[in-house]
Amino acid sequence: AVVSTQSTGDKLSAYEDLLAELCTLFQEGHMLMSKCNLRSGFESVSADRLPRQGVHEVKAITTLGVNETNDWSIQSREPEKPKLRKRKNVSKKEDERGNSPQKENEKKTSQKIVPESEEKEKDTEKEELIKLPDDPLNWFGLLSPTALQQAQERFRAAIARSVELCNLKQELSKDIGEIENMRANEL
Amino acid sequence: MSKVTMAKSHLMGLVGDEDTCTAFLLGGIGELNNAREPNFLVVKKDTTIGEIESALRKLMGRKDIGIILINQHIANDVRHIIESHTAAIPAILEIPSKEHPYDSAKDSILRRAKGMFSVEDMR
Numbered sequence: 259a260v261v262s263t264q265s266t267g268d269k270l271s272a273y274e275d276l277l278a279e280l281c282t283l284f285q286e287g288h289m290l291m292s293k294c295n296l297r298s299g300f301e302s303v304s305a306d307r308l309p310r311q312g313v314h315e316v317k318a319i320t321t322l323g324v325n326e327t328n329d330w331s332i333q334s335r336e337p338e339k340p341k342l343r344k345r346k347n348v349s350k351k352e353d354e355r356g357n358s359p360q361k362e363n364e365k366k367t368s369q370k371i372v373p374e375s376e377e378k379e380k381d382t383e384k385e386e387l388i389k390l391p392d393d394p395l396n397w398f399g400l401l402s403p404t405a406l407q408q409a410q411e412r413f414r415a416a417i418a419r420s421v422e423l424c425n426l427k428q429e430l431s432k433d434i435g436e437i438e439n440m441r442a443n444e445l
Numbered sequence: 446m447s448k449v450t451m452a453k454s455h456l457m458g459l460v461g462d463e464d465t466c467t468a469f470l471l472g473g474i475g476e477l478n479n480a481r482e483p484n485f486l487v488v489k490k491d492t493t494i495g496e497i498e499s500a501l502r503k504l505m506g507r508k509d510i511g512i513i514l515i516n517q518h519i520a521n522d523v524r525h526i527i528e529s530h531t532a533a534i535p536a537i538l539e540i541p542s543k544e545h546p547y548d549s550a551k552d553s554i555l556r557r558a559k560g561m562f563s564v565e566d567m568r
Contacts (some may be wrong), residue, residue, distance in 0.1 A: 273555075281546065281547050288468065308475045309470075311477060316476060318473060320453060321454040330536070372541075394472070420457075420538055424512050430474065
């Protein structure tokens with residue numbers, strides 16, 4: 259006999275409820291994204307801003323953990339805040355000295371001719387992947403509109419529902435398989 | 446309380462249209478670097494079924510991916526691969542898209558459960 263804390267019928271209705279919730283979260287999230295596009299500009303939030311292989315480097319902030327019974331759980335980390343570029347601090351004293359013609363000439367003569375091999379090394383350095391901001395919200399601009407933040411919350415909730423759905427689907431698949439076997443044996 | 450294996454975390458794979466990929470990557474599941482291939486595929490209008498199949502098979506073969514999300518309308522094109530996948534990891538979950546609402550009639554669990562329970566079983 260199969261002993262379960264929740265009957266298969268209850269699990270099925272929970273499955274349907276989770277599916278409906280997922281669809282609702284999707285719709286709300288897409289509506290908010292469309293609202294954001296309407297206000298910020300056409301297609302400001304679109305697949306064109308997504309990272310591209312060989313160009314960008316991105317690390318997931320939402321990952322999965324699994325336990326002994328293959329039940330999934332969400333593991334999310336706090337995204338790093340984008341670092342602002344430091345302004346080149348030009349002190350007042352340096353400004354007062356100014357750029358005299360003598361100093362400018364000295365600068366010009368001190369410029370070395372960079373050999374081609376070094377130039378090629380610099381080029382390979384340029385081929386390093388562009389590291390996008392940790393928080394995907396900032397891929398579409400540092401000043402993210404409220405609608406986009408709300409959309410992100412909807413989609414994060416949708417991801418959590420997807421994981422719950424997956425776990426429930428695995429349980430249901432087992433239960434239904436057992437019922438099918440029992441019926442086949444009865445026949 | 447069951448133990449959660451924290452030693453290795455898994456990623457979520459994604460095969461979806463542009464809106465779905467934008468949505469889920471906004472949620473933070475995307476990962477991309479030179480060491481590994483991306484854990485997502487953006488299916489555009491000119492993406493062939495062969496490319497979708499190839500990408501799905503690659504995601505299914507990766508040990509660092511725990512769940513693969515795929516739009517239901519895209520899953521219909523590669524149903525033969527999904528039906529033949531019986532391993533627990535990675536799990537495959539069909540999700541709705543912006544332009545194609547979820548069709549419960551095509552859900553594998555609900556299809557199997559349909560007709561399984563009759564009124565007599567509930568008494």
